[in-house]
Amino acid sequence: MIGFNSKAGWMEFPYLTVSAGLTSTYAxxxxxxxNTGEKWTSRFIRFKNKDTKAYYGGARLLYAAFPPLLKAMKLEGEDCAFVSVLSSSETAADPERQMPYITSQLAVAVGAHSSVAALTKQAHNKLHNFYKADQRDAELDKAQYVCGALPAANVFVFDDFVTRGGxxxxxxxxxxxSNPEAKVYGxxxxxxxxxxxxxxxxNDQVPQGWDKIWTDGESEVA
Structure with missing residues (x-):
């Protein structure tokens, strides 16, 4: 079992099963x-399935929960660059897709550099088509990620879900x-x-107030 620390309500994972290059990861x-009937799990499943209400709920919670995390890490937005993980079919981020859009909006909110265009890769098959770790790793290797120069040394990479960390x-x-001095956070x-x-x-560790933030976000959708 991979343990976590609590930081500003987030789960802070000092390492994942696959952690090369990562300073730490937050969820x-x-x-x-x-246990798909668990409240937060069902919300995340709806987010993954592009349910509009869950999209608003997840976005509003990230917008609310991330600034306190940045403060707890004693970082200023201007010293950070935000990057979004690409979907399996993407070679560059679609700025209107869920995570690139949220990443860019969050960068504006905290005064960070939105660098979602800095990351490119090769298209590959969807990982959920593979059930063995070595198969998933082989497919991920096809992505051949490339990143341009970034304007800050603290880099946050945003994704919807993390499993092994591959x-x-x-x-x-x-x-x-391309940025050898960077500290990279998932x-x-x-x-x-x-x-x-x-x-x-x-999910007993989830701050009680986060439930209302998500619910209020979903309520914005008619």
Whole structure:
């Protein structure tokens, strides 16, 4: 089981199964693949399925929860660059897709540099088509991530969900190849986990106020 520290309500993972290039990774809550009825898990599933209400709920929670995390890390927005992970079919970020859009808006909100255009890759097959770790790793290697020069040394890479860390790690290594002094942090809505693998994972650690923020976000959708 990979443990986490609590920081500004977030789960801070000092390392993941695959962590090369990453300083640490942050997630709001768990997404439990074998307990889909759990409240936060069901929200994350709807977000993944492009449910508009869940999109607003997730976005509003990230906008509210990230600034306190940045403050707890004793970082200023101007010293940070924000990058978004690309979908399997993308070679560059679609600025209107969920995570690139949220990443850019959050950068504006905290005064950071939006650098979603700095990352490129090759298209590859969707990872959920592969069930074995070595197969997923082989598919991820096809992505061949490349990152341009970034305007800040603290780089935050945003994704919807993190499981083993394979994607984030490859992005982080690409960032550090062209920005060798960079510290790279992963940020995700949720850490995917299985109850049968990780003893007693739950979302009891989620701050109570975050529930209302998500709900209020969903209420914005008619």
């Amino acid at each position: 709001l809550a768990y997404k439990l693949t074998d 994607t984030l790690s490859r992005v982080a290594q690409a960032i550090r190849l 940020v995700a809505l949720a850490k995917t986990e299985r109850v049968n693998f990780c003893p007693h994972p739950n």
